[in-house]
Amino acid sequence: MLDADLKPVARDDVQYSALDDGAVIYDTASERVHVLNSTAAYIWNLCDGSFTVKDIESEIEELARSGAWDIEDKVQEALTYFQKQGLLGAG
Numbered sequence: 001m002l003d004a005d006l007k008p009v010a011r012d013d014v015q016y017s018a019l020d021d022g023a024v025i026y027d028t029a030s031e032r033v034h035v036l037n038s039t040a041a042y043i044w045n046l047c048d049g050s051f052t053v054k055d056i057e058s059e060i061e062e063l064a065r066s067g068a069w070d071i072e073d074k075v076q077e078a079l080t081y082f083q084k085q086g087l088l089g090a091g
Contacts, residue, residue: 002053002079009049010082011089016044027087034085036078043078047088053079 002008010016015026023041025034036044039060046056053075061071082088 001076002083004052004054004057006053007049007051008047008053008056008079008082009089010044010047011087014087025087027085030086032085034087039074040078040081043075044082047079047082 011027011029013028015028017024017026018041022038023036023044025036025044026032027034042063043056043060046059051059056079057072057075060075064071079088
């Protein structure tokens with residue numbers, strides 16, 4: 001699990017292309033393509049070094065408003081995926 005105070009930063013060399021229902025990111029270093037759903041795409045856009053993991057969780061929770069799904073798990077899942085795929089830099 002990522003530390004709540006970590007401020008994730010997307011790597012500069014990862015290319016982002018928005019889609020109607022999500023996004024595609026291309027990792028130029030590994031030449032891998034990642035297809036993101038709309039939630040993951042929104043989270044990716046918050047990985048600019050100015051938001052902590054907790055801030056991102058709060059932002060998504062506010063947007064969802066229903067609280068019907070575990071926001072922390074969704075944010076952790078997306079950010080952990082980005083981290084494991086080497087898509088984040090030091091923050």
